[in-house]
Amino acid sequence: MTLTRASATPATLLRPLAAAAHWLTSPLVPEDYLGLIDPLWATGELCGRVEAVHTETSDAATLVIRPGRGWIAHRPGQWVRIGVDIDGRRHWRAFSLSSAPGRPDGRVTVTVKAVRGGLVSDYLVRSTAPGAVLRLGPPEGAFVLPEPPPPRLLFVTAGSGITPVMPMVEGLRLDGVNGPDVVLVHSAPAHGEVIFGGRLRSLAARCPRLRLHERHTRSDGRLRPADLARLCPDWTERSVWACGPPAMLDDIAAYWTGPADGLHVERFHPVPTAQGSGGRVRFTRSGREAEADGGTPLLAVGESAGVLMPSGCRMGICYGCVARLRSGQVRDVRTGRVHGDAGEMIQTCVSVAAGPVEIEL
Amino acid sequence: MPATFHLDPVDAEDFGRELDKIREGVLASLGERDAAYIRGLIAVQRKLELTGRALLFASWLPPAWAAGTAALTIAKILENMEIGHNVLHGQWDWMLDPKIHSTTWEWDTASPADQWKHSHNFVHHTWTNVLGKDRDIGYSALRICPEQRWHPIYLAQPFYNALLALFFEYGIAIYDLELERIPSGRKDPKEALAQLRAVAAKIRNQIVKDYVAFPLLAGPAFLPVLLGNLTANMARNVWAHTIIFCGHFPEGAEVFTEDWLENETRGEWYVRQLLGSCNIDGGRLFHIMSGNLSHQIEHHLFPDLPSNRYAEIAPRVRALCERFGLPYASGSLVRQAGSVWKRVLRMALPGPGRPSAAEPPASALKAAA
Ligand code: FES
Numbered sequence: 205m206t207l208t209r210a211s212a213t214p215a216t217l218l219r220p221l222a223a224a225a226h227w228l229t230s231p232l233v234p235e236d237y238l239g240l241i242d243p244l245w246a247t248g249e250l251c252g253r254v255e256a257v258h259t260e261t262s263d264a265a266t267l268v269i270r271p272g273r274g275w276i277a278h279r280p281g282q283w284v285r286i287g288v289d290i291d292g293r294r295h296w297r298a299f300s301l302s303s304a305p306g307r308p309d310g311r312v313t314v315t316v317k318a319v320r321g322g323l324v325s326d327y328l329v330r331s332t333a334p335g336a337v338l339r340l341g342p343p344e345g346a347f348v349l350p351e352p353p354p355p356r357l358l359f360v361t362a363g364s365g366i367t368p369v370m371p372m373v374e375g376l377r378l379d380g381v382n383g384p385d386v387v388l389v390h391s392a393p394a395h396g397e398v399i400f401g402g403r404l405r406s407l408a409a410r411c412p413r414l415r416l417h418e419r420h421t422r423s424d425g426r427l428r429p430a431d432l433a434r435l436c437p438d439w440t441e442r443s444v445w446a447c448g449p450p451a452m453l454d455d456i457a458a459y460w461t462g463p464a465d466g467l468h469v470e471r472f473h474p475v476p477t478a479q480g481s482g483g484r485v486r487f488t489r490s491g492r493e494a495e496a497d498g499g500t501p502l503l504a505v506g507e508s509a510g511v512l513m514p515s516g517c518r519m520g521i522c523y524g525c526v527a528r529l530r531s532g533q534v535r536d537v538r539t540g541r542v543h544g545d546a547g548e549m550i551q552t553c554v555s556v557a558a559g560p561v562e563i564e565l
Numbered sequence: 566m567p568a569t570f571h572l573d574p575v576d577a578e579d580f581g582r583e584l585d586k587i588r589e590g591v592l593a594s595l596g597e598r599d600a601a602y603i604r605g606l607i608a609v610q611r612k613l614e615l616t617g618r619a620l621l622f623a624s625w626l627p628p629a630w631a632a633g634t635a636a637l638t639i640a641k642i643l644e645n646m647e648i649g650h651n652v653l654h655g656q657w658d659w660m661l662d663p664k665i666h667s668t669t670w671e672w673d674t675a676s677p678a679d680q681w682k683h684s685h686n687f688v689h690h691t692w693t694n695v696l697g698k699d700r701d702i703g704y705s706a707l708r709i710c711p712e713q714r715w716h717p718i719y720l721a722q723p724f725y726n727a728l729l730a731l732f733f734e735y736g737i738a739i740y741d742l743e744l745e746r747i748p749s750g751r752k753d754p755k756e757a758l759a760q761l762r763a764v765a766a767k768i769r770n771q772i773v774k775d776y777v778a779f780p781l782l783a784g785p786a787f788l789p790v791l792l793g794n795l796t797a798n799m800a801r802n803v804w805a806h807t808i809i810f811c812g813h814f815p816e817g818a819e820v821f822t823e824d825w826l827e828n829e830t831r832g833e834w835y836v837r838q839l840l841g842s843c844n845i846d847g848g849r850l851f852h853i854m855s856g857n858l859s860h861q862i863e864h865h866l867f868p869d870l871p872s873n874r875y876a877e878i879a880p881r882v883r884a885l886c887e888r889f890g891l892p893y894a895s896g897s898l899v900r901q902a903g904s905v906w907k908r909v910l911r912m913a914l915p916g917p918g919r920p921s922a923a924e925p926p927a928s929a930l931k932a933a934a
Contacts, residue, residue: 227778230770231671236664240611249664292600294661516687519834521868523655523667524687538585539592548661549668 243337244272254336255311260399264317264364265329266302271312271340277305278343280371281445281470284314287339290327294339296545297324300367301343302400304375315399317364347447347470349375354443355384358436360456362391362427362448363399368470369447370400378411387436391419391427391448427452429459444468481535483560487511488530490565496557501537503552511565513552520554527552532561572836572889580889581832587881588867591874595659602873603657603665606853607648614640617797618779624789637797639854642804644673646856651872653682658869673771675738677763684741690868694813694841695821701813702820704729704740709908710820711917722913723906733802738764771798804854807902808845812861815843815904817894838865839886844879844895851898852876862893 225234239246244253252275256268278284278301287296303313318329332338349372357376359369369388377383388408392398398418408416417435419427432439440462446453447470460467481498485505494509496502503525506513516524520538526549533544534555542558544550552563572580613636620633649672651657657665671678684700692698696712703709707726708719729736742760746752775794783790819840829837845851845859852859852875860875863882870878886893896904 227770227773228782230774231673231767237611237615240608289600289660289662291596292598292660293596516683517691519691521690522682522686523653523658523869524682526655526658526668539589545661549658549666551655 244270246272247274250274250340250342252312252338252340254332254334254338256334257332260315261317261397261401263329264315264399266313266315267328267332268311268313269338269340270310275312275340276342278312279305279348280375281348281368282343282345283368284312284343285341286314286324286328287341288324288327288332290323295324296339296341296547297322298341298344299328300364302367302370304371315364315367315370317399345470347445347468348372349445353384356438356442357384357386358432358439358442358444359386359388359390360427360432360444360446360448360452361388362421362452365446365448365470366390366392366399366404369445370403372445373407373414378407378413383413386414387417387439387442388414389417389419389427389432389435391421391452393422394420429455432456432459440466442466446470481556481558483532483557485509485557485560486562487565488562496561498535498556498558499537500556501553502534502550502555502557502561502563505557506552506563506565513565515553518553520551523551525551525553528564530562530564533558534561572891574830574832576889577832577836578830579832580885580891581830581835583885584835584866584882585831587878588870591867591870591878592659595871599871599873600660600662603648603652603660603871606643607665610640610643610648613637613643621779621790621793622783622786624783624786624793630789630793634793634796637793638800641673641797641801642854645801645805646808646858647853647872648672648856649674649678650856650858653678654686655869656871675734675764675768675771676741677760677767680741680760680763681737684743686868690865692826693838693865694819695823695826695837697823698826700740700743703814704736705745706736706740707909708912709814710912712820712822713912715915719913723910726909730803730806731799733806734798735768738768807898808855808858810905811845811898811901812843812858813841814908815894815896815901816908817892817904818843835866836891838862839891839893841865842894843901844893845898845901846895847898849876862895 222234228234229237233248235246235248243251251272252269253272254267255270258266258268260266281300283298283300285296285298287294289295299314299316301312302315303311305312316325316328318326345368347368353376359373361369373386373388376386378386388404390398390404392401395401395418398404404416404418408414419431421427436442440460442462444456444460444462444467446456446468450471453469453471457467457469482496484493485496485502486493487506487509490511492506492509492511494505496505503513503515503518507515514525514527516522518525529544529546529548529550531546533542534550535542535558537554537556544558544561550563617633617636617638617640620629620636624630624633649670652665652670653667653672655667658667663669667682689699689701694702696702696710703713706729707722708715742757742764743752744757747754747757775798776791779794780787780791821837821841825833825837839862842861842865844862845855847855847859857872857875858864860872860879863870863875863879864872866882867875867878883893885891
């Protein structure tokens with residue numbers, strides 16, 4: 205997969221100038237000052253400005269975002285990590301990009317469904333207004349169609365699982381005579397709760413090569429793999445792309461009899477929940493692992509596992525021991541607070557594992 | 566007799582628990598307004614720096630020179646004190662903003678951030694005012710308490726302390742290298758050399774920026790710009806030196822011997838931080854300009870709590886000290902700075918000074934407690 209810059213950079217000319225500017229701004233970088241004028245000019249940290257918010261359903265909204273400098277064009281089906289500051293603290297979550305790439309206006313969209321108890325999704329759906337600046341990660345994910353696309357496709361989606369699939373379907377040339385043959389089976393609770401309902405239906409009405417099966421689970425019940433065989437008898441001969449709740453994906457995978465590379469599934473990254481205390485700690489750089497109880501600081505866990513752990517005061521004051529959390533959550537022994545997002549820096553001397561944890565050390 | 570005599574271990578534990586409560590209260594209430602404070606301050610500092618540098622381009626006009634130099638000086642002071650020092654303490658790490666984080670911040674001073682975090686955050690804040698452990702007692706160059714053995718070189722310390730004030734950032738950078746530990750093998754010369762290179766790179770960047778690049782850009786105003794930048798750097802140094810020396814060296818700040826550390830409890834750790842630190846009285850602007858090190862006591866009790874909160878918890882800390890019969894050293898800038906200089910002058914001469922000589926060494930306090 206090749207990633208290309210969204211816009212050709214005149215940077216070749218500007219580079220010597222930028223290097224010279226570094227001498228004037230040391231120890232900062234010129235972007236730190238440019239960011240004062242517009243955060244989107246800073247390249248050190250990718251930002252995006254929300255330019256519009258469209259309500260999709262009662263609990264889902266599409267954010268139209270103008271990405272700042274340094275954004276890399278995405279491919280349909282990919283997702284992006286979005287960082288928002290809530291109560292002064294930054295939180296990151298991954299969301300599918302719901303727009304087709306390369307929009308002439310240079311904007312991208314993400315469609316977010318507010319999950320119950322979901323801090324970030326709720327904030328994005330209900331409290332984000334045009335003008336808000338968000339942090340962006342690069343587009344990520346391998347849930348993308350090959351180029352050229354297979355001649356016969358089946359998409360199986362449920363709920364917000366439609367979000368990565370929508371730009372994939374829209375990116376296909378379905379109006380021509382020799383475009384691919386596409387079946388889309390989508391489940392949602394009810395007619396009015398179908399994310400992109402209007403867009404999907406009008407697309408299906410326009411494109412004879414797209415067959416849309418909408419299932420409303422509140423009246424029709426959950427989709428079973430057997431239903432798939434009925435709705436799309438040749439489904440195991442198609443190239444299948446599925447996205448939705450884990451149970452549905454598991455069902456499909458178990459029922460699948462086609463070639464192994466014919467089924468592509470995208471799981472939404474589960475929000476880590478910290479039940480219990482202690483867990484397996486993996487130190488990703490040194491490749492070491494250790495079992496940690498809920499009382500031993502990660503610093504000590506790492507040291508006894510032979511990991512070169514940076515440290516200092518060992519009592520939470522000097523910040524000589526911070527390391528990046530790759531996954532999992534930790535408990536701060538001083539406050540009992542359980543916290544942790546992927547990418548967060550934690551003080552290993554006052555943190556214990558709250559479940560399995562991965563640390564970049 | 567100092568009030569500390571009356572603090573028995575049980576009281577020390579109570580004292581510690583009360584402080585922990587204050588700490589937890591602040592941690593639980595951190596939020597939007599704190600984040601807005603540091604972001605706003607950083608923006609103000611950067612705009613002030615831009616303004617100062619812009620004004621200096623017209624520095625052949627004396628008022629522009631004065632205004633530009635003043636703006637730049639204030640910007641540099643804010644950058645070092647309220648922003649750099651506190652960010653490097655991890656006070657803003659809770660925001661999870663990589664741009665305002667102790668692991669990524671680099672500041673406009675000769676000490677590379679990571680070296681300084683070791684010498685300051687770790688060595689100084691862990692072993693605060695413990696003789697032989699805390700190298701910040703006199704910065705290995707000054708004799709500031711009678712427990713330090715006198716040497717004729719100290720006769721010159723009033724002079725070299727003044728010099729140190731002018732070139733403070735370089736003094737600190739060199740001091741952080743712990744060169745005096747090399748002969749005894751407690752420091753690897755190779756490590757010292759690598760650190761020295763990092764310091765040299767920082768000094769080079771600063772020299773290029775302040776004494777070459779900006780003056781050259783100003784063309785005919787080369788000399789006034791250079792002088793303005795030099796003035797700003799030196800004024801910043803003198804200011805930082807003054808505030809920092811007022812934090813631990815005025816009369817009343819206690820020094821401890823290593824046996825205090827034996828089985829030191831969390832409560833006793835708090836007591837030591839308190840007894841070793843002194844505050845400076847002042848208004849909000851003064852506190853910001855001093856990086857809130859005017860709340861040195863609160864800073865030493867809670868080095869990683871955001872500095873904008875020190876002022877609001879100070880009255881509670883003070884009330885606690887009264888309740889437990891502990892001293893809470895605070896005074897005006899003039900008084901504290903005067904006291905520091907008196908001490909520097911007195912300790913230049915041999916013999917124990919007053920009034921510390923009349924007190925038993927701090928280690929006795931613990932034994933008595
Ligand atoms: S080792 Fe000092 S904060 Fe963790």
